[in-house]
């Protein structure tokens with residue numbers, strides 16, 4: 089798995105190449121191979137002038153061995169300690185070898201991959217658009233435990249290491265990694281990469297890690313010196329739910345910065361083992377690795393062969409239409425955007441995009457994605473208008489966020505080709521695509537929508553039609569719960585605080601303002617039952633003229649600073665009462681989990697994987713839960729707690 093080859097110049101190239109996998113990971117094969125390679129380096133030291141570490145794969149190194157990590161139990165702790173110590177020891181032997189060691193990072197280096205590179209004296213990255221470097225561990229409830237925390241902190245100093253790399257989970261492009269100090273140089277081609285590595289080795293025969301040199305000092309000083317001045321981004325990253333991984337990373341960094349290198353490594357190992365053997369990492373790996381892999385791998389895609397799209401028509405150049413057009417163009421598709429006037433259409437202009445107000449310009453398109461106003465009559469009309477010029481079997485997709493697909497399809501000539509492709513705002517950033525299957529939608533249409541989603545880099549879940557499909561329905565349930573709390577007399581700041589504490593990315597009242605209370609009112613008007621939240625929404629829109637964010641006033645006032653509107657206390661009904669924080673938090677998590685279980689029972693959700701992935705990527709369900717359906721499965725007493733909430737707050741909490 090590691091090819092060892094020594095050139096005439098005495099430079100050994102270690103080429104990582106796991107024969108059993110498409111990417112290198114820190115599995116047993118790797119561990120054994122790395123030990124053997126380092127042993128051989130030491131045995132042949134007299135003939136060696138330097139070492140290049142590189143990979144034979146498209147990526148440099150993908151990271152930890154997640155399948156085996158996800159199985160770890162407390163009983164495995166001693167074995168994990170031994171394994172991690174061995175990995176660390178080999179890195180340590182490499183960096184103290186007494187010869188220059190260079191990482192020739194020929195592709196993505198994430199997690200364990202970046203740790204391999206950090207154990208080298210110098211890192212050169214191949215500057216490709218797809219290459220990313222970073223520590224995604226925190227997003228899986230873990231920490232970089234093969235020296236990643238220890239070395240990053242010692243290389244960059246505490247605050248930069250934490251904010252840019254360890255707590256953010258960011259995957260940086262090579263140029264950004266260079267600017268942020270974990271890469272030393274860039275190379276334009278693979279040949280240059282290796283040539284630069286050799287050159288650096290020749291020029292730096294006495295290379296050593298900074299922390300192994302005399303007089304080394306932690307950049308930025310010891311923790312006590314700058315903890316009070318920790319940047320705002322760090323405080324931001326630590327706000328909200330108290331989650332084990334960011335806390336463990338912070339503790340590892342701060343404790344490790346005050347002791348010698350070897351002790352810091354042990355501290356790091358201990359913290360990682362605590363995370364590995366706990367439930368939250370299992371939840372996060374379950375959803376964001378296993379479920380995600382299943383969803384992206386086509387778990388819900390019908391296995392029919394379909395042709396690839398070439399020319400995409402987008403109707404409507406508003407916020408969504410422009411975003412969808414740009415995403416398609418970036419994937420290399422030919423895109424034509426139509427709006428009612430050339431000026432309006434031109435807002436979606438960009439490389440690879442033609443804009444128009446003329447239906448004829450859509451001639452021959454084999455996909456149309458409609459993103460005009462949320463009005464069923466208008467949508468029917470634009471489909472009728474474009475159908476005659478499209479390719480005869482064109483896929484007909486609507487980006488509606490609320491209108492049932494089966495209903496929209498009835499106005500259209502070819503309902504079998506009609507489908508929902510629900511993107512999320514902002515399209516460039518949001519990874520989820522919710523594919524909505526109407527009563528008459530064909531398997532081929534689902535497969536085509538799925539393939540298009542994958543082509544433009546989205547994670548496509550496939551759901552059946554219904555009021556609000558999956559995502560809009562469940563997020564609506566969440567917002568109704570929050571807004572209903574105002575009617576109960578719960579102070580607005582407590583509502584927002586409880587959601588952040590539970591791990592949601594934004595408070596529900598702020599979110600409702602973003603969505604717009606006018607839209608919420610329209611949805612409420614067609615709801616099968618009247619809820620307490622609907623009275624609050626009506627009062628906000630009709631009585632107080634506070635329709636939401638775009639008007640500058642909703643639950644919040646958006647003037648110079650954003651602040652909760654003081655009139656909200658007046659929304660409480662006389663029977664209002666105090667609700668404990670623990671109940672507020674659980675009401676959010678449970679009300680969504682219960683609704684998602686109903687979605688699964690009703691067939692709106694076809695798989696639990698789609699529900700878990702969709703809830704985290706699309707509607708901000710806290711990732712620590714492992715997704716809206718896993719939350720119930722991993723909860724120690726889901727049914728019992730749900731019944732308790734039902735007794736206090738209503739039958740919607742009754743478990744099925």
Ligand SMILES: NC(=O)c1ccc[n+]([C@@H]2O[C@H](COP(=O)([O-])OP(=O)(O)OC[C@H]3O[C@@H](n4cnc5c(N)ncnc54)[C@H](O)[C@@H]3O)[C@@H](O)[C@H]2O)c1
Nearest residue numbers: 404405406407408409426427428459460461462488489513
């Ligand atoms: N805003 C969101 O967060 C979001 C998210 C997911 C889905 N959606 C859905 O996407 C759709 C569009 O939403 P948006 O926020 O982009 O709206 P928007 O108001 O920003 O854009 C709508 C565009 O459609 C154009 N349009 C109107 N009639 C047209 C016609 N006959 N032919 C061509 N273009 C026409 C308008 O000029 C406007 O540019 C809606 O169905 C909405 O429910 C919105």
